Amino acid sequence: MTVLAFQSVSWAPPGREQPVFTGLDLEVAAGELVIVTSGLGGGKSSALRLAVGLEQPNSGLVTVCGSPPASVRDRIGYVGSEGALLSNLSLYDNLVLPLRWLRDPPAVEVARKAREVLDAFALDELPAVAPAYAPTNLRRLVALARAMILDPALLLLDDPTAEFDRDSADELWRHLAGLARHRGIAVLAAATDAPDLAHLRVVALSGTSVPATRRFAPGQRHSERLPVQRGTPHPDLIARTYP
Amino acid sequence: MSFCQHLLDSPSMFIAATGRATISAGSYVLAIATLIGYALGRLRRGRRVVPRVAREVVKRQILFTGVEALPFASLIALLTGAVVALQASLLSGTTGNGELLGRLLVTVLVQGLGPLIVGFIVIGRSGAAIAAELASMRVHRELDSLEAMGVDPFDYLVVPRMAGVVMALVGLSTAFIAMSLLAGWIILQAVSSVPQPLGEYVAMITVHLTAIDVVVLLAKTVVPGLLIAAIACHEGLAAATSATDVPRAATRSVVRSLSAVFVWHAIVTILVFLR
Numbered sequence: 001m002t003v004l005a006f007q008s009v010s011w012a013p014p015g016r017e018q019p020v021f022t023g024l025d026l027e028v029a030a031g032e033l034v035i036v037t038s039g040l041g042g043g044k045s046s047a048l049r050l051a052v053g054l055e056q057p058n059s060g061l062v063t064v065c066g067s068p069p070a071s072v073r074d075r076i077g078y079v080g081s082e083g084a085l086l087s088n089l090s091l092y093d094n095l096v097l098p099l100r101w102l103r104d105p106p107a108v109e110v111a112r113k114a115r116e117v118l119d120a121f122a123l124d125e126l127p128a129v130a131p132a133y134a135p136t137n138l139r140r141l142v143a144l145a146r147a148m149i150l151d152p153a154l155l156l157l158d159d160p161t162a163e164f165d166r167d168s169a170d171e172l173w174r175h176l177a178g179l180a181r182h183r184g185i186a187v188l189a190a191a192t193d194a195p196d197l198a199h200l201r202v203v204a205l206s207g208t209s210v211p212a213t214r215r216f217a218p219g220q221r222h223s224e225r226l227p228v229q230r231g232t233p234h235p236d237l238i239a240r241t242y243p
Numbered sequence: 244m245s246f247c248q249h250l251l252d253s254p255s256m257f258i259a260a261t262g263r264a265t266i267s268a269g270s271y272v273l274a275i276a277t278l279i280g281y282a283l284g285r286l287r288r289g290r291r292v293v294p295r296v297a298r299e300v301v302k303r304q305i306l307f308t309g310v311e312a313l314p315f316a317s318l319i320a321l322l323t324g325a326v327v328a329l330q331a332s333l334l335s336g337t338t339g340n341g342e343l344l345g346r347l348l349v350t351v352l353v354q355g356l357g358p359l360i361v362g363f364i365v366i367g368r369s370g371a372a373i374a375a376e377l378a379s380m381r382v383h384r385e386l387d388s389l390e391a392m393g394v395d396p397f398d399y400l401v402v403p404r405m406a407g408v409v410m411a412l413v414g415l416s417t418a419f420i421a422m423s424l425l426a427g428w429i430i431l432q433a434v435s436s437v438p439q440p441l442g443e444y445v446a447m448i449t450v451h452l453t454a455i456d457v458v459v460l461l462a463k464t465v466v467p468g469l470l471i472a473a474i475a476c477h478e479g480l481a482a483a484t485s486a487t488d489v490p491r492a493a494t495r496s497v498v499r500s501l502s503a504v505f506v507w508h509a510i511v512t513i514l515v516f517l518r
Binding site for chain 2: 049052053054073074076078080081082084085086087088097098100101102104146
């Protein structure tokens with residue numbers, strides 16, 4: 001069953017005429033992990049922001065479970081590039097915020113659900129500290145767990161392994177693929193490089209062209225099977241990134 | 244050529260600049276009024292539909308703006324009360340013209356300095372902090388994160404802060420006035436040749452405390468509370484996404500809140516005078 005659908009989507013940042021990508025067609029089904037890759041400024045994070053309704057396409061249509069993303073946010077778990085835990089809440093309060101805000105269940109139910117998602121990422125009791133005082137990889141895992149707390153149909157992950165070493169990153173990718181498969185969640189992740197995973201679908205955004213889509217068999221080296229076209233970043237973006 | 248000479252030589256430029264500044268100020272006032280109106284509209288939804296987590300934000304705001312500011316506000320209240328009582332006793336005579344002394348203390352501390360000084364304290368502590376906090380959240384994309392989770396940033400961040408600041412400002416002003424009046428009694432005992440029992444002093448104050456004083460006190464705390472919180476939230480949420488915009492948002496919030504609170508106090512005072 002298709003959970004996320006991009007239909008001929010074009011998108012350009014506000015104030016820019018040249019689109020980052022055009023004619024993007026992409027479907028992500030329940031239980032599937034799809035990775036979208038691109039170079040710097042190639043639009044992989046923007047594709048995720050379109051999928052959660054934080055950006056609107058210039059043309060085309062984005063739907064989640066057949067509806068506009070902004071109207072079904074309780075069915076979407078989103079983790080931005082920095083995790084974006086709220087700095088003024090403890091790790092635990094961050095974890096349970098969407099549950100308490102949208103459903104406001106009794107405290108016992110909140111604690112049970114928190115334990116369930118922490119277990120899903122093999123996390124013990126969270127230290128009672130603000131995110132700034134926690135290790136970066138713990139922050140990332142808490143952000144992932146928070147995205148799972150409403151039992152989403154769609155999980156959107158922007159560079160989820162950025163804070164991990166190679167082995168841990170591979171382990172996390174395998175874990176995410178398992179979560180998608182066993183819980184029937186559609187997962188769309190953005191990454192600079194696709195991991196070595198069996199039966200992985202990788203979508204390479206290449207500037208303003210239609211993306212190249214590949215499905216790979218297990219055992220092949222990533223470098224052999226992913227001729228990713230790098231989009232040319234906009235000069236403004238380069239200037240902001242490397243002042 | 245001096246600047247004034249330049250203005251005299253080109254009056255059209257001066258008029259145009261004045262017009263632009265007036266339009267800009269008018270637009271800003273309209274934006275703040277709209278923000279306050281929208282927040283009050285959201286508050287009207289009532290207790291049952293506001294999640295408990297939002298009420299926790301209100302409690303934290305009251306704790307930070309009201310309770311944690313109490314030690315500093317108490318110090319300023321004691322000093323202000325002592326100074327005002329000394330000045331009032333000089334005007335009324337140390338032997339005790341209770342009529343004038345009571346009226347002076349109530350007018351100056353309850354209607355004038357009390358809510359104004361507490362407004363300054365709240366602007367410096369909480370207004371700047373709220374603006375910096377929200378601007379920092381914007382820089383770190385926490386607002387996007389909230390929105391993506393289905394948590395309305397306005398309902399979660401703005402409305403509870405406005406409610407908390409208003410309640411804290413009313414409570415802190417009341418405590419400030421009570422402490423400054425008490426300090427006034429203590430200093431009067433020290434300088435007066437005829438000691439006045441505390442009961443008599445309280446009676447003298449309450450005799451001069453009218454319904455108008457209470458209305459003015461509420462007007463000078465509730466509305467400034469809304470203004471301070473609204474301006475702080477507006478500046479914080481309107482910040483750009485660079486780290487250097489965080490201190491700018493805090494500074495703008497302080498300067499604009501001071502202007503707004505001064506103007507509001509002047510308006511209320513003039514209305515009371517014209518009554």
